[in-house]
Amino acid sequence: MPGNTSNRVGSNVITVNVDKMPGLNTLGVSLVQIDYAPYGGLNPPHTHPRATEILVVMEGTLYVGFVTSNPENRLISKVLNPGDGFVFPVANAVFGSNPATNPDVLVKAFQLDINVVKHLHRHSNLVFQDRVSNEIAKILSLFQWSGEDITRGLVPVEIRNLPMKTSNTGRVFVNGKFCNNTKLAVADDFFSSSLNMPRNTLNPVGSKVTIVNVDQIPGLNIFGISLVRIDYALYGGLNPPHTHPRGIKILVVMEGTLYVGFVTSNPENRFVTKVLNPGDVFVFPIGLIHFQFNKGKLRLSPLLFSTAKMLGL
Numbered sequence: 185m186p187g188n189t190s191n192r193v194g195s196n197v198i199t200v201n202v203d204k205m206p207g208l209n210t211l212g213v214s215l216v217q218i219d220y221a222p223y224g225g226l227n228p229p230h231t232h233p234r235a236t237e238i239l240v241v242m243e244g245t246l247y248v249g250f251v252t253s254n255p256e257n258r259l260i261s262k263v264l265n266p267g268d269g270f271v272f273p274v275a276n277a278v279f280g281s282n283p284a285t286n287p288d289v290l291v292k293a294f295q296l297d298i299n300v301v302k303h304l305h306r307h308s309n310l311v312f313q314d315r316v317s318n319e320i321a322k323i324l325s326l327f328q329w330s331g332e333d334i335t336r337g338l339v340p341v342e343i344r345n346l347p348m349k350t351s352n353t354g355r356v357f358v359n360g361k362f363c364n365n366t367k368l369a370v371a372d373d374f375f376s377s378s379l380n381m382p383r384n385t386l387n388p389v390g391s392k393v394t395i396v397n398v399d400q401i402p403g404l405n406i407f408g409i410s411l412v413r414i415d416y417a418l419y420g421g422l423n424p425p426h427t428h429p430r431g432i433k434i435l436v437v438m439e440g441t442l443y444v445g446f447v448t449s450n451p452e453n454r455f456v457t458k459v460l461n462p463g464d465v466f467v468f469p470i471g472l473i474h475f476q477f478n479k480g481k482l483r484l485s486p487l488l489f490s491t492a493k494m495l496g497l
Contacts (some may be wrong), residue, residue: 196219199403201214211432241265269376375401383415383485385415390417417478435487442460442476447474
């Protein structure tokens with residue numbers, strides 16, 4: 185359901201967290217839909233001190249960006265289209281970036297005179313992160329606490345705040361990936377495209393899994409999150425029963441009807457199941473056998489977000 189964007193910044197944030205879904209408690213994952221008004225709807229500059237965010241554009245065109253940590257304060261930005269994904273590292277962003285953030289973004293976000301914004305650009309080191317759209321864009325974003333990222337608390341904060349691009353020739357080896365110097369990071373290290381393209385489901389189970397993890401987005405390294413698109417054939421497309429030992433999954437249905445379920449641990453082994461419709465969200469706890477089954481006449485392609493860099497099977 186679309187949210188009301190009749191406000192000064194032209195956007196509306198709908199959060200799905202433990203307050204809305206009690207089953208999320210202790211799992212360290214949440215979900216957000218952001219609605220933007222056309223021609224300038226803005227999610228104002230902000231930061232998340234406890235989580236990395238992965239965003240997927242469902243429709244429209246969205247300008248996104250963040251600023252690296254002090255002392256570099258480098259602006260990394262990208263224009264996104266339907267099916268594109270982008271990662272925002274934990275707790276990054278600021279006035280005074282190089283190049284500067286579009287002043288019109290900051291004028292609208294903070295309701296300031298443009299001269300004040302220009303002064304802050306020259307003299308401030310406040311944190312920010314901006315996203316601007318030219319058309320209505322609905323965004324599904326994953327915020328996670330730590331996932332399977334065992335480096336949190338062990339890796340220096342300047343490394344954790346901006347992941348190092350993976351490289352086979354890098355000198356740093358973190359979470360199974362070689363990394364480059366953070367100063368070499370560019371927008372494409374945090375970007376993936378084509379999540380809006382349907383996949384071939386002509387196989388015995390009638391489904392196709394498309395994974396977006398650290399292999400597709402190098403900037404995800406050390407952040408312990410990933411993203412999955414699953415295509416289901418109509419009338420019986422199945423993602424067979426399986427388990428993920430390293431991550432929780434949160435699923436969003438965009439269209440059609442999906443029958444989902446999981447089985448609790450021994451000794452209870454209780455079957456928990458639900459029929460999902462467009463806009464519904466469901467959580468699969470870590471390590472439990474689960475499945476999804478298309479009950480309807482439409483091809484389905486829901487999105488799943490995970491608290492694991494590599495889910496495993």
